[in-house]
Structure formats: structure tokens, C-alpha cells
Amino acid sequence: MATDETIFDHLKKEIPVDEESLLLNPDSSVGLVIVDVVNGFCTVGSGNMAPTKPNEQISKMVEESAMLAREFCDRDWPVFAFLDSHLPGVPEIPYPSHCIIGTQEAELVPALQWLESESCPTLMRKDCINGFVGSMEKDGSNKFVDWVKEKQIKVIVVVGICTDICVFDFVATVLSARNHSVIPPLEDVIVYSRGCATYDLPLHVAKDIKGAQAHPQEMMHHVGLYMAKGRGAKVVSQISFDP
Numbered sequence: 001m002a003t004d005e006t007i008f009d010h011l012k013k014e015i016p017v018d019e020e021s022l023l024l025n026p027d028s029s030v031g032l033v034i035v036d037v038v039n040g041f042c043t044v045g046s047g048n049m050a051p052t053k054p055n056e057q058i059s060k061m062v063e064e065s066a067m068l069a070r071e072f073c074d075r076d077w078p079v080f081a082f083l084d085s086h087l088p089g090v091p092e093i094p095y096p097s098h099c100i101i102g103t104q105e106a107e108l109v110p111a112l113q114w115l116e117s118e119s120c121p122t123l124m125r126k127d128c129i130n131g132f133v134g135s136m137e138k139d140g141s142n143k144f145v146d147w148v149k150e151k152q153i154k155v156i157v158v159v160g161i162c163t164d165i166c167v168f169d170f171v172a173t174v175l176s177a178r179n180h181s182v183i184p185p186l187e188d189v190i191v192y193s194r195g196c197a198t199y200d201l202p203l204h205v206a207k208d209i210k211g212a213q214a215h216p217q218e219m220m221h222h223v224g225l226y227m228a229k230g231r232g233a234k235v236v237s238q239i240s241f242d243p
Contacts, residue, residue, distance in 0.1 A: 007219075008218055008219050011219060012222060015226045017193075017225045017226050017229055018235075019193055019225075019237040020235070021236055021237070021238040022236040022239045023240050025241070025242045026075075029155060030077060030153065031077065031079065031147070031155070031156050031157070032068055032072045032077065032159070033160075034065055034079065034080070034081040034112070035158065035160025035161065036084040036099075036131075036162075037109055037159075037160050038083050038084055038107060039104050040084065040098050040106060041058075041084065041099070042058050042161060047098050047099070048095075048096040048098050049095065049096065049098040050105070055217075057197040057218070058197045058199075060194060060197070061159065061160070061194070062109055062112075064192065064195040065111075066112055068159060068239065069081075069121070071241060077120065078121075078122070078147070078151040079115070079120050079122070080144060082124050082134065082160070083106060083126070084098070084099040084127075085099055085101045085106040085125040085126065086099055086101065087101060087127065129169050130169040131169075144174075145183050148183050148184075149184065149185075153185070153186060155189075156174070157239070158190065158191050158192065158233075160196060161197050161198060162197070162198035162199055162220075162224070163197060163198045163221045163225060164220045164223055167191070168224045171189055171233050174186070175233060188234060189233045189234070190235075191229075191234070192239060193235055193237050194238075196224070198215070198220050198221045199215060200215065200217035201213075201215040203216075
């Protein structure tokens with residue numbers, strides 16, 4: 001029987017993700033979107049959906065997201081951050097209770113808490129997987145769409161967690177909205193692979209959890225990037241700034 005490593009290597013050969021590099025400058029008309037980099041998904045021991053032990057992929061995602069956020073804010077470029085936040089007793093099927101409003105689970109990770117005192121970011125709490133849907137207001141407007149239009153953003157760089165769930169759902173919907181001229185002047189959606197991560201639930205653990213599906217981290221991260229690229233996003237593994 002093939003090992004997990006061999007299966008993953010085969011997967012990467014069959015559905016490769018060709019990653020590019022990205023150079024940003026003052027004329028890029030770019031905004032940064034941070035998806036759900038909150039304690040409930042990223043900080044060890046912070047709830048049902050948080051890692052149970054230090055996780056290299058998640059730690060790297062937090063580091064890269066914080067680095068980009070700092071770079072954007074220092075340049076006074078727009079930042080939009082989603083914070084997954086749920087009411088007690090209101091389930092988000094099929095997931096267990098997580099990121100309850102009023103708890104530390106629903107707050108930004110320590111490396112990003114400084115955003116709350118900055119003027120450049122727009123912080124948006126959402127109670128659903130898809131941030132685009134979560135941005136819809138009762139009057140029919142959309143806070144994310146309004147942000148893009150107000151800031152005249154042509155390119156968004158997306159980072160966050162989970163690559164194959166909240167990040168992908170948001171990216172796919174934004175791309176569809178762009179294709180239907182719902183979100184002008186947006187032209188390109190960039191997914192920064194090193195700034196994204198997903199959770200790890202090995203098969204042998206999932207078997208003992210009623211209703212759970214196995215979720216191998218490296219494989220699902222790769223699949224999420226592949227699917228995003230297939231929908232029309234650009235996937236990059238390196239971002240630099242000029243000047």
C-alpha cells in the first residue's frame with residue numbers, strides 16, 4: 001500500500017499548482033484581505049476548531065499574514081479583515097461550536113491584535129463560512145463590495161484560514177461577482193499560498209468522532225489552492241514590494 005507521502009506526491013503531480021511571484025508598488029491599486037485569523041482557528045487550545053498542538057503550517061500563515069498586514073498599513077494601503085464570530089447555541093453545520101462572540105476564540109490572534117488600533121483596516125465579523133455572504137447587510141448592500149468600490153481596488157491579495165473552506169469559498173464568490181461586473185473596479189484575485197493554512201484531522205482521529213471527515217492538512221491545503229486557481233485566481237508563493 002502506498003504511503004501518505006507517496007499519495008500526496010502523486011496528487012501534486014496530477015493536479016499541480018503553478019505558483020507565481022508578485023511585485024507590488026504604489027500604482028498596484030491593491031488591497032489585502034485577511035480571512036479568519038482568529039484564536040479559534042489558530043491559537044493552540046482555543047476551542048473546538050483550534051489546533052491541539054503547535055502547527056507549522058498555521059504558525060507560518062499567521063507570521064506571513066501579520067507581515068503583510070504591517071507592510072500594507074505602513075504604506076497606508078487598504079486592509080479588510082474577516083473575524084469568524086458566532087452566537088452561542090447557533091450551530092454552523094457541519095462544524096462543532098467555535099469562535100463564539102464575546103470569547104477570545106472570536107478575537108484576532110495576538111500577532112494581529114494591533115490592527116484594532118490602526119486606521120487602515122476594516123474589520124468585519126461574519127457568522128458564516130463565506131465572507132462575501134457574511135458581508136451582506138439587511139439593506140441589500142455588501143460591506144466588502146462597498147470597500148472595494150470606495151478604495152478603488154483593482155487587485156486583492158487574500159490570506160488566512162482555511163485554504164479549502166473559508167478562503168476558497170470567499171475567493172470563488174468574489175471571482176464570480178467580478179465576472180458579472182458586480183464588484184468594479186476589481187480585476188484580479190491573488191491567493192498567497194504561504195499566507196494560507198488549513199486544519200489537520202487525520203483519518204485515525206476522524207474515525208473516532210461522530211460525523212467527522214478526515215482532513216489531511218497538506219493535501220487539503222493543496223486542493224484548496226488548486227481549486228482557487230481553477231476558478232481564476234492567481235496563486236503566488238512570493239510577494240515583494242517596490243520601492
